[in-house]
Amino acid sequence: MTTARVDHRPPRSPVKSAVTGTGDRTDASAFRRRQRRRSRLTALAFLAPLVLYLAAFYVYPLYRNLDLSLRDYTVRSFVAGDAPFSGLDNFRSVLDDPTFGPAMRHTMIFTLVSIVFQYMAGLALAVFFNRHFRLAGTLRALFLIPWLLPLIVSASTWSWMLNSESGVINYALHLVGVSPVDWLNSPSWALTSVIVANIWIGIPFNLVILYSGLQNIPDELYEAAALDGASTWQQFRCITFPLLRPVSAITLLLGLVYTLKVFDLIWIMTKGGPGDASSTLATWSYQLGFGTLLPKFGPGAAVGNMLILIALVFGLLYIRVQKRQES
Numbered sequence: 001m002t003t004a005r006v007d008h009r010p011p012r013s014p015v016k017s018a019v020t021g022t023g024d025r026t027d028a029s030a031f032r033r034r035q036r037r038r039s040r041l042t043a044l045a046f047l048a049p050l051v052l053y054l055a056a057f058y059v060y061p062l063y064r065n066l067d068l069s070l071r072d073y074t075v076r077s078f079v080a081g082d083a084p085f086s087g088l089d090n091f092r093s094v095l096d097d098p099t100f101g102p103a104m105r106h107t108m109i110f111t112l113v114s115i116v117f118q119y120m121a122g123l124a125l126a127v128f129f130n131r132h133f134r135l136a137g138t139l140r141a142l143f144l145i146p147w148l149l150p151l152i153v154s155a156s157t158w159s160w161m162l163n164s165e166s167g168v169i170n171y172a173l174h175l176v177g178v179s180p181v182d183w184l185n186s187p188s189w190a191l192t193s194v195i196v197a198n199i200w201i202g203i204p205f206n207l208v209i210l211y212s213g214l215q216n217i218p219d220e221l222y223e224a225a226a227l228d229g230a231s232t233w234q235q236f237r238c239i240t241f242p243l244l245r246p247v248s249a250i251t252l253l254l255g256l257v258y259t260l261k262v263f264d265l266i267w268i269m270t271k272g273g274p275g276d277a278s279s280t281l282a283t284w285s286y287q288l289g290f291g292t293l294l295p296k297f298g299p300g301a302a303v304g305n306m307l308i309l310i311a312l313v314f315g316l317l318y319i320r321v322q323k324r325q326e327s
Helices: 014-069 075-080 089-096 100-130 136-142 151-161 168-175 190-214 219-227 232-243 245-260 264-269 281-290 297-326
Strands: none
Touching: 014 297, 089 100, 089 297, 100 136, 100 190, 100 245, 100 281, 151 168, 151 190, 151 264, 190 245, 190 264, 219 232, 232 245, 245 297, 264 281, 281 297
16 A cells, blocks of 8 residues: 655745845855955055056156256255246257257267167077087087176276276277377267277177077978078078067167166266267266256256157157067
8 A cells, every 4th residue: 555745845935035035145146246356456556566566766866857947946946845837938948958969969870879789799690509519508608798798887898998097998099000089079970989889788688589589480480491592691581580570679779778778887987078978868867957056957957858759759659569569
């Protein structure tokens, strides 16, 4: 005889089930919102030190420099902070100054000659070290020494080497029967001297960047070109240089932005002299602001802002080239 089981549990209320399901979904949504809020707060906590650093060491100095260039500051008003607003008068005085033309011309010559020779020498060395041979890594590391040395050490070394009386370069010229050259004190040679020193310092940077670019070129392309009878020069002209063009563009733009603001090398070697023979916008800005007993803070800041604007234009150009390369 079969006995039917009777379920004595009360039937589940559909209203209660619906409410319970809605409550679970609400709790899950609230939990996800708390998780997202916690993630955002964590991200902001990590970003806060960077934001504070940029604000303290970049944004505020740029604001102060812009304020200096738009006011008529003297030593007294600089301390008191009550300089009258002068608008663009400081920029007009800088453009009308007879030093502006030579300083701009020297800046262009110094920058363009430096980056061209730095790139050519760096590319030649990168291609040379791309051929794997014994001690290649050691020699490549030795070429990085000029880049690793502090600029004050490099500039002081070049000042000693180019000294007109006791420098090793004039001594070497004397050994081959050439008259000594007054490298640092002659208006004809001062700018050339600082350019040579800057080229020597910048070659390792170009070497490192271009060598890393060469590592991304497949060896199979060179092997196929060699099988087709292409010479070394043809391989360089048809394979290496075209495929290295994006890296070359970035290298040249970074070198341009960096060379525009070179100050310490020139100041240590020649102080922009003799006269204005090796003066650039960077050294002239320092001379106006700090090089005299009666500093011209406004015009000095105006020259600095011009230099920042030039560097900013090339910096934006670098970002555009980088985005085009990534796309």
